[in-house]
Amino acid sequence: MSNPGTLDLINNFLATKGIYSLVLILLFLGLYGMIVSKNYMKKMMAMNVMQVAVIFFFLCFAQKEGGMIPILNGITTDPNLYINPLPHALMLTAIVVSLGTTGVAIALLMRIKETYGSVEEDDILRRADKE
């Protein structure tokens, strides 16, 4: 790190795209977990991680340097000084949807556990094939 040029480059990257690369890593972590994990509960948790990554992505691009929360406070009505509130509103909907999906998933998982006595994919498939 003796070269100041490299340091600038890294600083610059982290300042502009750093948060997006973290979101990308989170997204693929979720996808990876869903593919690799054999346990249905873990698969479902990985699914939630992936959904959260998408929500983070929306919140990240809504940010603006020096922007304040979008509330009419009597100081200014200039839209350039406010951050964009619409992605937050969209993500409220997405969070509700993700809650609903998780609820349905857990309900189905409880039924699977009752029927097959396990949430491990290998056990379940073995038993399901016997039927």
Next chain:
Amino acid sequence: MSQHFPILIVLLPLSAALLSPFFSYFHRQAGKWVSVAALAGAFLCAVGLLLQTLQGGGQAIHYWFGNWEPPLGIEFVVDPLNGFIVAMITFVALFTAIYSTPFLKKSNWLYMGGYYTLMSLLCVGLSGMTLTGDVFNLYVYLEIASLSGYGLIALGGNRGTLAAFRYLLIGTIAASLYLLGVGFMYAKTGSLNMADLGVLLQAQMDSPLILMTVALLIAALGIKAALFPFHGWQPDSYTFSHPGAAPLIAGAMAKVPMYAMLRFFFYIFGAQHLFVQHGLFIVGVLGALGIILGSVMAIAQDDFRRMLAYSSVAQIGYIAVGLAVGNLYGLIGAVLHIINHAVMKSSLFMVIGGIQYRFGEFRISQLGQICKKMPLTVTVLVIAALGMIGIPPTNGFFGKWYIMLGAVQSEMYVYVAVLVISTLLNAIYFFRVMENVFVNPPANLKEINPVGKFELPLQMLIPIVIFGVAILALGVYNGVLVNEIVKLGLPEVFLR
């Protein structure tokens, strides 16, 4: 009143979905009648809406929610194209709701009410996806349709629960990818309205972000439509779903994402751009592979429902090829096939559901000479099978014919070859069914549900016959449909 048709299509089944368990509590049948009445109302509204757009010469009808002007507000946009598709969805939903009543004969009020809640919600989600003019709104309706779809699949028993859970995992990946694509488009333009996006994106179509968006949309809508190779969830889901709901799930649920793909690629992005052409090429190749592999897999199945599920993979491939061809004939073929396949696949699932209801049997090898026991049902089975193979005057022929015409016009002869081969493969697996039904020695079938005077309860028999007639009618009147309805809805570039 008539200016509120677009919202009534969604609002009536939505209210019925919320009221159905409540009414069922007081009288076991009441919730059912509320739902059926609401779906009938939605169907009438959809037909009225389609007639309105046709009277306006194909001019799109815009319905603003709360009178907020787009692009700030959410709107429903109805042109002859999606008016036609939403009429088809509500038609299938209405008759599936009537058809499924005998399956619920012995269930308690909660099951009854819940079933009709899910059925109405599925219709809400699918119609909303078709009508909406807002990309985020489409995501919400997509999730409504998916969640109710998971519920209906899980009602099919133990294997159904397992299939529903696996579909839920994959379906959520699709929804997240779609949302990511919406995020990219929003970050680029600051708009979510489809018409507005269509204008704003034109200047930025060579940005790499659009390439990512196209890829994400193909993956997301491809998973939802069970386009090969994203079809892993589909055979189990169709096979083990509730037999009463299978016609709606198999018939309508996978077609609407293909319609959304058409809307995105041809109306919002515009097919003349390089990235969209790449995307359409990939969709076409996947579709062609799906046609061949889906048909081959269908031949290998003994379970009738699973055979139909694999044949759905092939039929989605036809629509994909129609989009990839991308000229006037290709698009007409794709749209016709969305409608036709929904009707054909629903009627086939109704037929096997009827056989399953009466005899508890769904293996093809066990259907020997069932034609003597259920003559009307088998007649519809034959009509629908001929439609799937593509023999005139059934409707299946015309969708394929237009796609082939388009492929010849664009000199994409590989697609022509694929379509011809797939017709042969279709013939193999449907003639195998017919051989069992007509020729093979009578199978030893035990009636598990006694039926009255007719071969099936009337609630099942009437929808089956109506769908059989619809297959023939859509085929015979297809010239009128294409000239008077479908052509009016296509993008203007094609009509010059």
